[in-house]
Each structure stands twice: as structure tokens, then as C-alpha cells.
Amino acid sequence: MSAHILNLQKTLEQYPHAELMLVTKGKSLEQVREVEKNVQFKCVGENRLSEIREKYVDTSCFDIVYIGPMQSKDISALLKLKIRLGTLSSRKHIEKMHRYFEANGLIEKMPSWRFQIRYSDDERGGGITMEDVHELISQKPDSFNRCEGLTFMPPNVEKQARQKYFSWCRKQFDSLGKDIGEHFRICSMGMSGDYDVALAEGATEIRVGRLLFEEIL
Numbered sequence: 001m002s003a004h005i006l007n008l009q010k011t012l013e014q015y016p017h018a019e020l021m022l023v024t025k026g027k028s029l030e031q032v033r034e035v036e037k038n039v040q041f042k043c044v045g046e047n048r049l050s051e052i053r054e055k056y057v058d059t060s061c062f063d064i065v066y067i068g069p070m071q072s073k074d075i076s077a078l079l080k081l082k083i084r085l086g087t088l089s090s091r092k093h094i095e096k097m098h099r100y101f102e103a104n105g106l107i108e109k110m111p112s113w114r115f116q117i118r119y120s121d122d123e124r125g126g127g128i129t130m131e132d133v134h135e136l137i138s139q140k141p142d143s144f145n146r147c148e149g150l151t152f153m154p155p156n157v158e159k160q161a162r163q164k165y166f167s168w169c170r171k172q173f174d175s176l177g178k179d180i181g182e183h184f185r186i187c188s189m190g191m192s193g194d195y196d197v198a199l200a201e202g203a204t205e206i207r208v209g210r211l212l213f214e215e216i217l
Contacts, residue, residue, distance in 0.1 A: 019204065021188070070090075111146065116151040149173070186205050
């Protein structure tokens with residue numbers, strides 16, 4: 001096993017509360033299975049609706065989380081796949097999801113979901129602002145009954161400079177958990193190039209793909 005993978009595993013062992021998501025964008029099901037033989041991961045993260053449809057005849061074969069760009073036109077199709085949604089990135093998306101299940105009398109069957117937050121000064125970053133999150137919680141608290149956590153991507157800066165952004169995200173996570181409840185448990189941040197920094201700042205999930213596929217395949 002490569003030094004990079006051993007380092008990943010040793011780092012995760014230092015943080016027993018943290019889980020690994022395997023990011024599988026552009027990879028076949030056979031390639032995902034090959035990684036599975038070598039590394040334990042909690043779930044897979046898929047970036048494209050079309051890939052999910054092509055790759056998985058049965059979406060229950062893995063715990064799948066959609067982590068790609070979220071568009072309003074895709075939400076209904078994603079909800080029908082019965083997978084978790086990891087990147088609801090606007091107030092409109094959250095409200096549309098809630099209306100979909102409410103209109104069909106299926107609130108209790110709403111999938112677990114997360115919202116992607118944006119750092120306050122990162123105007124180019126994707127995600128919902130913390131102001132909108134707090135407003136939604138105060139106005140429609142029942143919309144968050146199935147909200148399991150948040151997803152965060154820091155601004156594109158040098159690795160060590162990302163520490164302050166991960167620290168900021170963890171503080172938002174802790175604060176929101178008091179309002180949303182115990183089911184709000186996933187703080188997903190950190191990827192192949194900076195997972196160690198994210199874990200040190202309190203990530204409960206890291207999203208790794210490139211490092212694993214390059215080393216194993």
C-alpha cells in the first residue's frame with residue numbers, strides 16, 4: 001500500500017469521530033469496487049446526475065451522496081433516486097425540496113440532506129449564506145428535521161491558509177447544531193490536498209477521491 005494511503009489512514013485514526021467519503025466523479029463502478037477492496041469508506045460522493053443513472057442500476061448498493069452543483073431543474077429527479085443530497089446551495093433549493101415532499105404528503109420520507117455554506121467574504125464561492133440559513137431556521141424550522149449537516153469548500157488559497165476557513169466552518173457547524181438538533185452531525189470539509197488541515201479543525205467527514213484512485217488503480 002502506498003505511503004499516501006497509509007498517511008491518510010493514520011491521520012483518520014487520530015480522529016475516530018471522522019468518516020471518509022469516496023468521491024467517484026468520472027470513475028466506473030468497477031473502479032469504485034477496486035478502491036473498496038483496499039480502503040474503508042462510509043459513503044460515495046457523486047457529482048453528476050447522469051453518472052448516477054448510468055453507474056448504479058440499484059442505488060442501494062452504496063450509500064450515495066450527491067455532491068455536485070445543484071440546479072433547480074434537477075432536484076425532483078435527484079429526490080426520486082432516494083439518495084442523500086449533500087450540496088443544497090441556496091434558499092430556493094431547500095424550499096423547493098420541502099414543497100416537493102409536502103405537496104405529496106411525504107414529509108416523513110424526505111431524504112437526509114445537507115446544505116453547502118459559503119464563507120462570508122468569498123463572493124465567487126458557491127453555497128448559501130449563513131444569514132439565509134439562520135432566517136430559514138427561524139421561519140421554517142420543520143424544514144431542517146432531516147438536515148444531517150453541512151458541506152464546505154474553502155476559497156482557493158494555499159493549503160495552510162485554509163486553516164482559518166475550516167476553523168470558521170466548524171464554528172458555524174457548532175452554532176447551527178444548537179438550533180437544528182442532534183441529527184445535525186456532519187461537518188464535511190477537506191479533500192485530497194487538505195484533508196489533514198480540515199480534520200485538525202474539526203471535520204467529521206472528508207471527501208477524498210483523486211488521491212485514492214491515483215494510488216490504487
